[in-house]
Amino acid sequence: xxxxxxVPLIGLWFAFLALPLAGWRNSLWIGLGCALVVLIVxxxxxxxxxxYLAWPAGRVKAxxxxxxxxxxxxxxxxxxxxxxxxxxxxxxxxxxxxxxDVLVITGIYIMLALGLNxxxxxxxxxxxxxxxxxxxxxxxxxxxxxxxGLSFWPALGVGVACSALFGVILGIPVLRLRxxxxxxVTLGFGEIIRLVLNNWDNVTQxxxxxxxxxxxxxxxxxxxxxxxxxxxxLALCVITIFIVNRLDKSRLGRAWxxxxxxxxxxxxxxxxxxxxxxxxxxxxxxxAGFGGVVFSAKQTFIxxxxxxxxxxxxxxxxxxxxxMASIPxxxxxxxxxxxxxxxxxxxxxxxxxxxxxxxxxxxxxxPQGLLQAKGGRHHLERxxxxxxxxxxx
Amino acid sequence: MLELRDIHFYYGHIHALQGVSMEVRPxxxxxxxGSNGAGKSSTLMAICGVNAVARGEILLEGEAIHARxxxxxxxxxxxxxxxxRRIFPHLTVLENLExxxxxxxxxxGVKEDLDYVCSLFPVLHERRAQRGGTxxxxxxxxxxxxxxxxxxPRLLLLDEPSLGLAPRxxxxxFEVLARIRDExxxxxxxxxxxxxxxNFSDWAYVMxxxxxxxxxxxxxxxxxxxxxxxxxxx
Numbered sequence: 001x002x003x004x005x006x007v008p009l010i011g012l013w014f015a016f017l018a019l020p021l022a023g024w025r026n027s028l029w030i031g032l033g034c035a036l037v038v039l040i041v042x043x044x045x046x047x048x049x050x051x052y053l054a055w056p057a058g059r060v061k062a063x064x065x066x067x068x069x070x071x072x073x074x075x076x077x078x079x080x081x082x083x084x085x086x087x088x089x090x091x092x093x094x095x096x097x098x099x100x101d102v103l104v105i106t107g108i109y110i111m112l113a114l115g116l117n118x119x120x121x122x123x124x125x126x127x128x129x130x131x132x133x134x135x136x137x138x139x140x141x142x143x144x145x146x147x148x149g150l151s152f153w154p155a156l157g158v159g160v161a162c163s164a165l166f167g168v169i170l171g172i173p174v175l176r177l178r179x180x181x182x183x184x185v186t187l188g189f190g191e192i193i194r195l196v197l198n199n200w201d202n203v204t205q206x207x208x209x210x211x212x213x214x215x216x217x218x219x220x221x222x223x224x225x226x227x228x229x230x231x232x233x234l235a236l237c238v239i240t241i242f243i244v245n246r247l248d249k250s251r252l253g254r255a256w257x258x259x260x261x262x263x264x265x266x267x268x269x270x271x272x273x274x275x276x277x278x279x280x281x282x283x284x285x286x287x288a289g290f291g292g293v294v295f296s297a298k299q300t301f302i303x304x305x306x307x308x309x310x311x312x313x314x315x316x317x318x319x320x321x322x323x324m325a326s327i328p329x330x331x332x333x334x335x336x337x338x339x340x341x342x343x344x345x346x347x348x349x350x351x352x353x354x355x356x357x358x359x360x361x362x363x364x365x366x367p368q369g370l371l372q373a374k375g376g377r378h379h380l381e382r383x384x385x386x387x388x389x390x391x392x393x
Numbered sequence: 394m395l396e397l398r399d400i401h402f403y404y405g406h407i408h409a410l411q412g413v414s415m416e417v418r419p420x421x422x423x424x425x426x427g428s429n430g431a432g433k434s435s436t437l438m439a440i441c442g443v444n445a446v447a448r449g450e451i452l453l454e455g456e457a458i459h460a461r462x463x464x465x466x467x468x469x470x471x472x473x474x475x476x477x478r479r480i481f482p483h484l485t486v487l488e489n490l491e492x493x494x495x496x497x498x499x500x501x502g503v504k505e506d507l508d509y510v511c512s513l514f515p516v517l518h519e520r521r522a523q524r525g526g527t528x529x530x531x532x533x534x535x536x537x538x539x540x541x542x543x544x545x546p547r548l549l550l551l552d553e554p555s556l557g558l559a560p561r562x563x564x565x566x567f568e569v570l571a572r573i574r575d576e577x578x579x580x581x582x583x584x585x586x587x588x589x590x591x592n593f594s595d596w597a598y599v600m601x602x603x604x605x606x607x608x609x610x611x612x613x614x615x616x617x618x619x620x621x622x623x624x625x626x627x
Binding site: 251254255257258261262264265266267268269270271272273274 | 441442443462463464467468472473475479480481482483484488491492493495496540541544
C-alpha cells in the first residue's frame with residue numbers, strides 16, 4: 001500500500017479508537033488530526049528518501065546521535081559524577097518547597113528503580129509485584145513506630161531486613177519458574193500483600209491507613225522540611241548507587257549476569273542457582289524496604305492505596321525506559337517518570353495515555369533504553385565488530 | 394573414573410532414562426550415540442546434576458555425586474558443554490571465559506588457563522572483546538568448549554559438538570579435543586554423527602529410548618549390523 005493511501009485509513013482507525021471515549025464529534029477531529037500528522041510525516045519521509053532534505057535531515061540525525069553518545073559516554077565517567085553530585089547538593093537552595101518535594105519523591109523512586117534493576121536488569125527476573133516490598137518497608141516503620149515508638153534509624157535497618165526476608169519468601173516458591181510464569185506469580189504476590197494490608201484492620205487499620213508516623217531525628221534536629229528530606233534521600237541514594245554499582249562488578253553480579261543470559265549454562269559452569277536467585281530477590285527487595293521507610297517518614301501517613309499494581313508498573317517502566325542494567329540509565333528513567341508527570345499536571349487525565357505512548361515509541365525506536373548498559377559487563381570496547389555471519393556454519 | 398549405575402530419570406510422567414548404566418575409565422574417550430530423543434542429553438544433564446535422578450547412583454572415583462548440586466559437581470571436576478553452542482550471548486568472549494572459571498579462586502592459574510585456551514583456539518583471543526552472540530556458529534562452539542575448559546575439568550562432557558557445523562570447523566574442533574585428551578582430560582562425548590564419534594573414541598555406548606542397548610569397542614560396533622543400519626546409514 002502506498003504511503004499516502006494509508007493516511008485516511010490511519011485517521012479512520014484513530015477516530016474509531018477514540019469513539020467510545022470522546023463522542024463522535026471529537027473523534028472526527030482526532031481522526032483528522034492523526035491523519036494530518038501521518039500525512040506530514042509521510043511527506044517528510046518521502047522527501048528525505050527522494051533526496052530532498054536528505055542533507056539537513058542527515059545532519060540533524062548525526063548531530064543528535066553524536067550528542068547522545070557523548071552524554072552516554074560521560075554518564076559512566078567518575079569525574080562527571082562528582083561534578084553532578086556537587087550540582088545536586090546545591091540544587092535545593094535554588095528551588096521552592098514544592099520542587100524540592102518532587103525531587104525527594106524522585107530520590108525515593110531512584111532507590112526503588114535501582115533495587116528493581118537488581119532483580120530485572122542484573123538477574124533477568126521479571127518482577128511485577130515489586131511494590132509489595134516497598135509496602136513492607138513502609139508498613140514496618142509505620143507499625144513499629146506507632147505501636148512501639150521505634151525511631152527512624154533503627155527502623156531503617158528493620159525495614160530493610162523485613163523486605164529482604166519477604167524477598168526470600170517470594171523467591172523460594174518461584175525458584176523453578178521462568179519468564180511469564182514468574183511474572184504472573186510476582187504480580188499475584190504484590191496483590192496479596194496489598195490486600196492483606198487493606199483487610200487486616202486490627203493491625204493496619206485497613207484502607208484508612210496509618211496516621212501520624214514519627215519524623216526522623218538527626219541528633220536533636222527534627223527532620224520535617226522538604227529540604228531535610230532532600231539531603232536524607234540524597235545520602236541514601238548515594239549509598240544505594242555505590243552498593244549497587246559494587247554488586248554489579250562483584251562475583252555475585254557476574255553470577256546474576258550469567259543466570260540472566262542462560263540459566264542452564266550458568267548451572268553447568270557452577271553457579272548455584274538457588275543462592276543466586278534468592279540473593280537477587282533479597283537485594284532488590286532490600287532497596288524497596290529502604291525507600292518504603294523513608295516514604296513513611298516523609299509522608300507521616302500511608303495507606304494501601306500507595307502500593308497498587310500500577311506503582312509496580314511505573315517502577316518497571318523507569319527501569320526499561322532508562323535502560324535495563326544501566327545504573328545512570330535507570331536513574332534517568334526514574335527522574336523522567338517522576339518529574340515529567342509533575343510538569344504535566346494540567347494534563348492529568350492524559351498522563352497514562354502519554355506514558356503509554358512514550359513507552360511504545362521507546363520500545364520501537366530505542367529498545368535498549370535511553371542510556372544503555374555498555375557492551376558486555378566489563379566494557380572493553382564500545383563498538384561491536386560483527387563476526388563473519390555464517391562463517392563456519 | 395565415572396560410573397553410572399541403573400539411573401532412572403523422569404520428565405513429569407515421561408520415563409526418560411530407564412536404568413542407564415555405563416562407565417568412563419581414566420584416560421578414555423567414551424562416546425554415546427543414539428537417535429533424537431533417546432535420552433543422551435538427559436544422561437549428561439543427570440551427570441552434572443541439573444537433572445535430579447529418581448533412582449540409581451552416579452559415582453565419581455567412588456564418591457556418590459548424584460545427590461549433589463551442580464556447582465559442587467563442577468567443583469569436583471566435571472564440566473559440560475551443553476548442546477547447541479549455548480554461550481552467554483551478551484557477555485564478551487573474555488567474560489564468557491571468565492565465567493567458566495567462576496568457582497576458582499586461583500587468579501594466576503585462571504590467567505594461565507586463559508592463555509592456554511586461547512592457544513587452543515586463537516580466534517577467541519582475536520575476538521575477546523566481542524560479544525559472544527556476534528560470533529559465528531563455529532566460533533561459538535569453540536567458545537563453549539573453551540569456557541568449559543576454564544574450570545580445569547578432569548572429565549569434559551560434550552553434547553553434540555559437531556551439530557550444524559561445517560566439516561572444516563568440525564575437523565578443527567576435534568583436533569583440539571584430541572589434544573585435550575592427550576593432555577590427560579577424560580572426554581565423554583554425545584554425538585549423533587556416529588562415524589565421527591566412533592572414530593574418535595576408545596569405547597562406545599548405543600542408546601535407544603532411555604536404555605543402553607550396546608556397549609563395546611568402536612571397532613566392534615562399527616561391524617555390528619544393527620549399528621551399521623541404524624546409525625551409520627549403510
